[in-house]
Amino acid sequence: MSAPSSGGASRDGYGKGLLRLASDPRVVVLEADLGKSTKSCHFRAEYPSRSFSMGIAEQNMMLVAAGMAASGKIPFASTFAIFTERAFEQVRNGVARPELTVHICGSHGGIHTGTDGSSAQSIEDLAIYRTIPGMTVIHPSDDLSAEELTVQLLDHKAPSYMRTARNKTPRIYNESSVTELRIGKGALIKEGNDVCILACGVMVNESLVAAGLLSEEGVSASVVDMHTLKPLDTTLIDDCITRCGCLVTAEDHSVIGGLGGAVAEYIATTRSAPLEMVGVADKFGQSGGSSELMNIMGLTANDIVAAAHRSISRK
Amino acid sequence: MGMRTRGMGLDVEALQDMARRCRVSIVKMTHAAKSGHPGGSLSSIDLLSGLYGTQMRIDSDDSDWSDRDRFIMSKGHASPAVYSILHEVGYISLEDMMSFRELGSVCQGHVDMKWTDGVDFSAGSLGMGLSFGIGCALAARMDNSDRNVWVMLGDGEIQEGEVWEAFMAADFHSIGNLKVIIDRNRIQNDDFVHLQMEVGDVVSKLESFGWDVIEIDGHSMVDVVRALDWANSHDSGPVAIVANTVKGKGVSFMEDNPAFHGKAPDDEELRQALEELK
Incomplete structure (x- = not known):
């Protein structure tokens, strides 16, 4: 096990969530030689008869699920985000098309993954799963919300993709506030009136930091944890536009097709509001520490502050 | 027809007659649709007649019975073969069968569990059905059920890498309720299998993956019934029947002819086919 496993990485929350689901005998877990990394290993240790090692063979794993x-089971299949993409057509044709409720978790998503380098840093997973009809796409911001949303998947009657992050980030929620989260509903975690920052995953914390920096400049920012990219909470986006008049999106993902893309698609066809996107600018990452990489890839609180100013200036 | 009993109680002669009726359905369906895949449907239909006639434990009044045996047609383009059998079983009306490939038809171009009663898998992209069958079989094991999962693969289809992932997984998990039938008709979309990517000695390859394998003439109903019985009784691990078949079997001008992998008979060809299938 190479990664820090205690505390706030969203993948830890996924592992804990699976354990909380174990009381339902329909729940089964599938792994592709990365259970220690995705954290499904904890379920496997406790419930070996409902855990299945499928080897380094992701295409097979998706169709087994x-x-x-x-046949009446509720499968949770996990591997690295990037390796779920190898089985994209299996998910499209074998899972989503027949409307089978399989819950896929891709861990180690995004540039934040760090030193493993660009091959492991999926920056397109949210985009590709968002294009599949009927698919729910979730990207939690911390361990507690990942755990809560994983537990909610038990009663979610649609195939889903959840991206989790490898590395620990500060907690956004506490044990009480996290229970208010709902799949498909964004969470307004800071209220402001000048600009609304819609973020997901590790960028939610960066957005809160950015909101603090903006506050020092006299700019009042709302921050939304848009943990569910699909279905998109358009009601909340409408409220944010009404309240703030302009938007910023922030994601550790390509600006093409992810949260920024989803918000752009919505507002371009409904109502007009300035939108600036913070995300990966259509390029691959490299090896390095998470914070070093987030810095050179333009994924920091300062980048969000700059985007907020641009968005406000376009009102 | 059997209510939750194994097979339909048919003898070899009755099975052969069912296969003949299905062949008539296959050429009529594809002719009416002016598209579809008659070749691989005709090569597989003796196997499917034997399977449904002697093995499948299903409920003719309830296609969703949860403890039914599953049949997964992984080479989903052979949908006319499946629809002709499901018509024999009573799941699909003649009218629905003849609406094959029309807008809104329950008989979609490739078999689809969302559209058709009695279809257990949504196929279309090759290479996925065996993996799905493993999932069904593992679920049956968890339920302590003795239901069987039968999967049909094409020989061209096993060029797909996922199939070999699945062959390995089925042995590793010792899945005894999983039964595979390989329709070895030696022709794929563009041409003969040996010209596209020879799959070679399939029996030895599967045995080296830990499977128990029997090789038969897939058009000898006596052999087919015997092999299916053997597969049903074998429950210590996965088994495969490698059935040597002839693409387009039963219609002279379609036999061993790559042109009829994915081409429907025209009016004159239909007339001649029906004459031969009397």
Whole structure:
């Protein structure tokens, strides 16, 4: 096990969430040789008869999960985000098309993954799963919200993709506030009136930091944890536009097709509001520490502050 | 027809007659649709007649019965074969069968569990059905059920890498309720299998993956019934029947002819086919 495993990485929350679901005998877990990394290993240790090692063979794993779902089970299949992409067509044709409820978790998503380098840093997973009809796409911001949203998947009757992060970030929620989260509903975690920052994953914390910096300049920012990218909480986006008049999106993902893309698609066809996107500018990462990489890739609180000023100036 | 009993109680002669009726359905369906895949449907239909006639434990009044045996047609383009059998079983009306490939038809171009009663898998992209069958079989094991999962693969189809992931997984997990039938008709979309990517000695390859394998003439109903019985009784691990078949079997001008992998008969060809299938 190479990564810090205690505390606030969202992948830890996924592992804890699975354990809380174990009381339902329909829940089964599938792994592709990365259970220690995705944190499904904890379920495997406690419930070996409902855990299945599928080897380094992701395409097979997705369809095995589909067959289980068609036979009354509720499968949770996990591997690195990037390796779920190898089985994209299996998810599209074998899981989503027949409307089978398989819950896929891709860990180690985004540039934040760090030293493993660009091959492991999925920056397109949220975009590709968002294009599949009927698919729910979730990207939690901390361990507590990942745990809560994983638990809620038990009663979620649609295939889903959840991206988790490898590395620990400060907690956004506490044990009490996290229970108010709902799949498909964004969470307004800071209220402001000049600009609204819609963020997901590790960028939610950066957005809160950015809101603090903006506050020092006299700019009042709202921050929304848009943990569910699909279905998108358009009601909340409408409220944010009404309240603030301009938007910024922030994600550790390509600016093409992710949260920024989703918000842009919505507002371009409904109402007009300035939108600036903070995300990966259509390029690959490299090896390095998380904070070093986030810095050179333009994924910091300062980048969000700059985007907020641009968005406000376009009102 | 059997209510939750194994097979339909048919003898070899009755099975052969069912296969003949299905062949008539296959050429009529594809002719009416002016598209579809008659070749691989005709090569597989003796196997499917034997399977549903002697093995499948299903409920003719309830296609969703949760403890039914599953049949997964992984080479989903052979949908006319599946629809012709499901018509024999009573799940699909003649009218629905003949609406094959029309807008809104329950008989979609490739078999689809969302559209058709009695279809257990949504196919279309090759290479996925065996993995799905493993999932169904593992679920049956968790339920302590003795239901079987039958999967049909094409020989061209096993060029897909996922199939070999699945072959390995089925042995590793010792899945005894999983039964595979490989329709070895030696032709794929563009041409003969040996010209596209020869799959070679399939029996030895599967045995080296830990499977128990039997090789038969897939058009000898006596052999087919015997092999299916053997597969049903074998429950210590995964088994495969490698069935040597002829693409387009039963219609002279379609037999062993790559042109009829994915081409429907025209009016004159239909007339001749029906004459031969009397």
